[in-house]
Amino acid sequence: MARFFRLYKNDEQALYIQAADGLRLQILDGVFRPGDRLPSVRRLSDELGVNPATIVAAYRILANEGLIESRTGSGVFVSAFGKPGVLPGSERPDAAANTLHDKVPQLYDLASNSPARSLYPLDDMKRFLVEAIDMDGGKAFDYQNSPGYQPLKTVLSERLSLASNCPILAGDVHIVSGGQQGLDLAARLLLRRGDVALVESPGYRGARDAFLAAGARVVPLPMGKSGADLDMLEAMAAKRPVRLVYVNPQFQNPSSQSYNSDAMERLAGLAVRYGFYVLEDDQLSELAYDAEAKKGIPLSVRAYDKAERVVFVKSFSKTLMPGLRIACLEAPRIFRESIESIKRSIDINSSGLMQRVLERFLSTGRHDERLVSLRAHYKNAASTFSAALEPYRHRGFDWDEPKGGLNLWLRLPPGCSGTALASRLAASGCSVVPEAVFRFEKGFLADRHVRLSFGSTEPEKLQAAARLVAEKSLELL
Secondary structure (H helix, E strand, O other): OOOOOOOOOOOOOOHHHHHHHHHHHHHHOOOOOOOOEOOOHHHHHHHHOOOHHHHHHHHHHHHHOOOEEEEOOOEEEEOOOOOOOOOOOOOOOOOOOOOOOOOOOOOEEOOOOOOOHHHOOHHHHHHHHHHHHHHHHHHHHOOOOOOOOHHHHHHHHHHHHHHHOOOOOHHHEEEEOOHHHHHHHHHHHHOOOOOEEEEEEOOOHHHHHHHHHOOOEEEEEEEEOOEEOHHHHHHHHHHOOOOEEEEOOOOOOOOOOOOOHHHHHHHHHHHHHHOOEEEEEEOOHHHEOOOOOOOOOOOOHHHHOOOOOEEEEEEOOOOOOHHHOOEEEEOOHHHHHHHHHHHHHHHOOOOHHHHHHHHHHHHOOHHHHHHHHHHHHHHHHHHHHHHHHHHHHHHOOEOOOOOEOOEEEEEOOOOOOHHHHHHHHHOOOEEOEEHHHHOOOOOOOOOOEEEEEHHHOOHHHHHHHHHHHHHHHHHOO
């Protein structure tokens, strides 16, 4: 658990709030799903190195938000419902709803942003676990080198070299315990207290939290149709030093938009001109539905980086399974020793067994074989979900049909709040994530979208789930 997030004892933010934020992020990102049991207070306090009272306070915050529930004699679990009117991460009640629906079954999970469990490659996992143990015996369970298992680093460097159309050395690929740890490592590497870091808005809260924990001043960077507002970025960088810009350019979380080639090339150029670094987060580029048509076309800012200004984080949680907790961070070689040192200070190393399993998925070609079927599956799911929403478009709904990934970013009719809709849907057994969760601007009030993760819902439930979202939205008008 402690590998998923860490606490900063010299930070201005109280430890119990940091713990609540870290757990909330995992729930919203699908690491923990409705019904999953959370670690005990004692276990989590031991792993994070804090007093048990700190964890009790964090759990109390999440319970008040309706995200978790305590079951006598059994422990603490992620709720299958939400507290109507309460936005995760805030204490803003909706006056229209003030009761707790405490026995609502979870019918539709449109919030997890993770593959449905039916898509987990369990048979492959069993086979590769056995192969890894047969091949290396007890070595698979030893402490590993902090930079990572060398065969995995080698196969990842080859894949990244092909994807970015430039040679990447295995020594510059660092194995990390999940994409979030990669962001945390990059933040600790690049940021000092008072540095300016820009984060897409709407955007991924985990990046923002990592930068804040490093002491940075986080500034929202608005998203447009072709990516982040680079005109605003350039104007800002021309006026004051910018240290880091975080982007998620392929099927961005939550908007599902992708940067075009011009935007990615321009961003790489701006990084050189104004001396900032780009932290590029790639979770979903392999799930482009028209992947064959995109062969040979650069899909990353990293592909345009000729001056070593891009730090690249690649995760496999969306294409394999969230619990794998193995990702990689690729950075300019001048940072090699610093990254290894920071990694050792956090958790010494990532799971040697899981590193070997991922290496087998990649080196045998099984991962690429699965990607073909996954793209077809998600393309069909996106089409089914979008078609079920289509009869409601004339009522004020709007969206772009996804071209990859797991999510649809739905614009609601005027007068309908994403937070209010999330509350109403929770009372009907359907979980979604409102726009306000992904916004960092002070005083942001629009909240006109919800992120709908069709990828985490069983195909036979997609049409009914889409209709429920639309009908509950109209009830709020």
